[in-house]
Amino acid sequence: MGLLFDTHLHTRRHSPCSIIDESLLIERAVRAGLDGLVLTEHHYQWTPEELDALVAESGHVGFILLAGFEYSSSKGDILIYGLEPAQVADFEPGRAPEVMLAQAQAMGAVCVAAHPTRAAIPFDERILDMPFDALEVKSVNLEPHEQRLAQKLADDLGRRAITSSDAHRLEDVGAYATEFLVPIQSMADLQNSLRNGTFRPYSIAGQG
Ligand SMILES: [Zn+2]
Numbered sequence: 001m002g003l004l005f006d007t008h009l010h011t012r013r014h015s016p017c018s019i020i021d022e023s024l025l026i027e028r029a030v031r032a033g034l035d036g037l038v039l040t041e042h043h044y045q046w047t048p049e050e051l052d053a054l055v056a057e058s059g060h061v062g063f064i065l066l067a068g069f070e071y072s073s074s075k076g077d078i079l080i081y082g083l084e085p086a087q088v089a090d091f092e093p094g095r096a097p098e099v100m101l102a103q104a105q106a107m108g109a110v111c112v113a114a115h116p117t118r119a120a121i122p123f124d125e126r127i128l129d130m131p132f133d134a135l136e137v138k139s140v141n142l143e144p145h146e147q148r149l150a151q152k153l154a155d156d157l158g159r160r161a162i163t164s165s166d167a168h169r170l171e172d173v174g175a176y177a178t179e180f181l182v183p184i185q186s187m188a189d190l191q192n193s194l195r196n197g198t199f200r201p202y203s204i205a206g207q208g
């Protein structure tokens with residue numbers, strides 16, 4: 001058994017579309033069996049000070065709380081892991097996905113295509129040529145047929161798959177997670193694992 005991380009979720013502190021009270025988040029994650037979380041707000045990355053304070057307030061010393069951010073391009077959303085909070089300003093919303101993916105990777109980030117087959121905000125055919133490190137193939141925001149399409153896309157492209165909650169409500173935290181097979185103590189550890197493929201999708205609540 002590796003470490004279970006939910007690597008895509010939003011809190012109300014920095015994502016207006018989320019109703020998750022961040023002060024309840026870590027307790028909920030621990031109860032869901034998670035070892036860590038990666039907050040991915042829309043166009044905001046939590047600072048190390050914010051992350052440390054939330055863990056301290058939760059009382060769960062040792063819980064691993066990391067942050068990336070979710071970039072909304074003109075066609076599809078991208079989870080970006082491993083930049084500094086201030087670098088989010090370099091990612092103006094609504095630009096071409098392939099351009100911003102290239103920029104993020106050139107800056108050293110690991111990038112995952114968020115809900116790539118979600119009917120409301122899909123990528124277009126450009127995704128076939130975009131060198132994502134992985135594709136998100138399950139979340140509470142992908143319908144079952146969209147999940148199957150996303151898995152097929154990952155298979156066709158030879159890309160690894162992650163599963164994450166994309167939670168905007170507390171009860172969805174941990175609905176899906178990714179199991180990491182190596183120790184994850186830092187964003188650098190997470191990046192290495194995502195690059196090396198030392199992880200696998202994991203369904204906590206038996207959602208297939
Ligand atoms: Zn999204």
Ligand SMILES: [Zn+2]
Pocket residue numbers: 008009010070114166
């Ligand atoms: Zn999201």
